[in-house]
Amino acid sequence: MVHIATLDVGTTTVRCFITNDNCEVLGTATERVDLLNPQPGYFEIEPEALWAKIVAVINNAVRQAHLTPSDINSFGLSTQRCTFLTWNHETQEYYSNFITWKDLRANALVDQWNAGLIVKTLNTVSYALYLITRSNRFLAASVLKMMNSQVTTRLLHEVQTNKRLQEALRRKEARVELLDSWILYKLRSGNGLQTNIEHISDITSATATGLFDPFTLCWTPLAKFLSGIEFALLPKVVDNDYKDFGNIHPNALGPEWHNSSVSISASISDQTAAMWGSQCFERGEVKTTLGTGAFLNLITGSTCHASVMGLYPLVAWQFKDALEKARTVYCVEGASNDIGTVIEWAKQCGLFNDPMETSDIAHTVPDTNGVYFIPAFSGLGPPINNPRAATGFIGITLSTTRAHLVRAILESIVFRTVQLCETVKAETKFTLKLLRVDGGVSRNDFICQLLADATGLQVERATSIESSILGATYMAGYNMGLWNSFGDLHKLRQIERTFEPRTQYQLAIRERMAHWMKAIKRFENWY
Template sequence: MGSDKYIASLDVGTTTIRCFIFDTDLKIRGAATERVHLLNPQPGYFEIDPTDLWESIVVAITNAIREARLTAADITCLGISTQRCSFITWDKDTEEYFHNFITWKDLRADSLVKQWNSSIRLRLLNSAAYVLYLITRSKRFLAGALLKLMNGQITLRLLWQMKNNEKLKSAIERKTALCGTLDSWLLYKLRKVRGSKEAVEHISDITSCTATGLYDPFTLGWAGWALNMFSINPEILPRVVESNYNFGYVHESIFGARIRITCSMSDQSCSLWGSNCFADGDIKMTLGTGSFMNVYTNKYCHASVHGLYPLVAWQFRRNGVNDTVFCIEGSVNDTGSMINWAINFGLFDDPARSSSIAESVPDSDGVYFIPAFSGLGPPINDIQAGTGFIGLRSSTRQPHLVRALLESIAFRIAQLFYCTSSETNYKFSRIKVDGGVSKNDFLCQTLADITGVRVERSKFSESSALGAAFVAGLNANIWPSQTHLEKFYSIDKVFLPREEMKCKYMQLIGEWEQAVERFKKWYVGAK
């Protein structure tokens, strides 16, 4: 195919903003990276300044277009991939922000999480769901019977703001408040005429909405029970749109020419596209700031009893009918963040070297590490767990600590895999991995050994950006079909499971789980 059409793909993550300019052969013509400045005003608070974020996004897109030796007028379309569950509120009349972005890693609502999870109202909800399960035998109601609120969801962080932010409370009373995830805010900013009073649609793609905790993937709408329980007015929330919605254009005042927006999806849904996960049971692991395991379940919305999350993978409107497919997700909040901590702590100075350091010793010398800066998610589900090493000896050296840390990341990811295997009928033959941390050979090989499944590392590690380009190009009719994209997926390296190592790791992961028990509920009663 010719290369006279160009796709700009923007990926706004937790720590990095990346923009790539692809041609129709999926060759990168230009690229730019900007850092996201994560603010930590006090322990447990993780914020992003929206003004700083916007300026960095504009710089990233501008620099990528410039590196490609193009102008904005040459860009055929723009695809957007964004982190989920980071939110902001603002006044639709004055455009005043009521606070910084509250990111998905933020723990300020932790006391509310504990309060609500032990409340009579939630217990009644759980009991009612269990009764319905006994009557219907529907796993959806069984999952409801085990429902617990989490910090990663928007719900209680938004409630915290509604209780503590006077400007937001006043705007809600005036009915001028808007609440948006990063994607809905970005769509608002990109299409807004500077200084204009003209209203802009407040919308969000369904793949971002479905992860908030306020959206019901089974009914495909905002969850009325949640909005009522937490007294959240649905008018402040964006209108939910499908993944091939007509998102409009970037206003010409920003880059000098209009750019058509043909994709705005959550990062993990984009990653499924970038990893070519289109068959029932296809599984991918994105190893970035956190680890996200997603399994494509097609038309089936899976109700988990272990805390895995049923999500809308994507939704396309064709011939007036919405075609919706689903996935299930398990997440580990601390992956790349653990690598960064280890660097700051002095365990190693280069993430690329951590693999060889870990391989320089045959084992961790009985040392185990618990990676729980943001608590431990499914299937452990303990937000009060502590982080630390255990089992240190006089013989313990730096490589043992590095190996223990990397093994702990693999153990947590393997737990998600085991959980999914036990809950579903899928027979997994391979795991596709992507993300910055996937470049670590030791971690990928360990994951293959523990799971007993072939691990394939994508040649292009930024699968979210690649997926956004795929969807943007399809919606812009640059490519004829989804199957046409399969030729663009390429493997960098394959890690085959070693049977002798699986037996060894089965024992180690059991001992590691005993160590986890020592760190569970560590922060009970802590301020």
């Protein structure tokens, strides 16, 4: 019997699942991530506190499975993207906490760069090159803007404001660590026992940072120019089937592991993991993860898509073939960063006690009674692309009830997701046939049915919504030869429910969405 341990480090939770070769779950463990908010707009994670939770969930999951570390054959890792820290890996001195992808400390820098001469010159030159070459890559660069969710400006902010980091950079002692590269280093080095461990990050994590060019598949020469960081301080970017991931060091996870030898078989970013977990392997297949944010990913195959509407071209995954030549599969991503955060905010405001209640609450009223909600705590992404948009309700009257407010919030989540679907369709010219959903918010039947009705697509929800965990497990097993083809993986997928579009409701829903888009205009450029 083969046993795979899979660790998923997300924005809100750290989880570990132990599965067998039939992907049956034998043991699980979960810990909440302590998200620090030292100043308004700052979102950090203390690294050693996070490491303690990682060690705890792995050990607790193994115990719950009634196994020992020696019984584990393979380890897979899935991590949130664009969360980074700077440190001296030899002395273990941190120059900052993890600065997460939701952090807004670089807002002023983003505005400064986007309004500045450099970005405007880059846009102008790129458009001129597009007119000469007709390359969509240059057309995309002609509308390029800095974004908070990428590493670039947040790293530049640290370089400009962190005195200890500045001194370490001067002494050439600092290292930039993405979440996956830091975890891999801790696991492979025995929590810093060895300091000569290779500094690596998988390509799906690197490609989302804004410092990596998916067209040339390397750290962009603009990285030093934009952040002041030398290439040598960034991780080596490796394939998803990298042969030298090695083993978990016997001293990394506690005394129980001293006699074990567990192979690290896969490291991937959470959205690639979710694509694998949703079994989106073929060109044109699409999934939407409804978690802390909504992330819609469509496989574009061997083509790296250049977007002019705010979508993000990414490496979906990359393997080596028999001749050690890279085989790269691309995807395009649209994101709405406030989905689960909106649900959590509404709960804290007392609109409901349990997110699972929201579907029933929404069904108690036929509509929102003219109330609309704009979910823009982090601004609005594609196709609106306005970081200054505000969050709020509009249309409240004396007859507005709690149920109307809850329904308006759920509808806003669907409408943002519909916008992402339509943007992807318009840019890629793919015809979408099926939308696979995962993530905690996808458990909401009201959202899934309304999404089917609004898009006219079947919405498919698997039995397990833990797609990032499942996908990292699939990739670990695939890399170790447990499964030899995507066909083998298809046999493991179990569908819990398919939501069929109800065409009789589509017109009314689209009319409501049109009013909601008018409401957005009232909230744009508020900040």
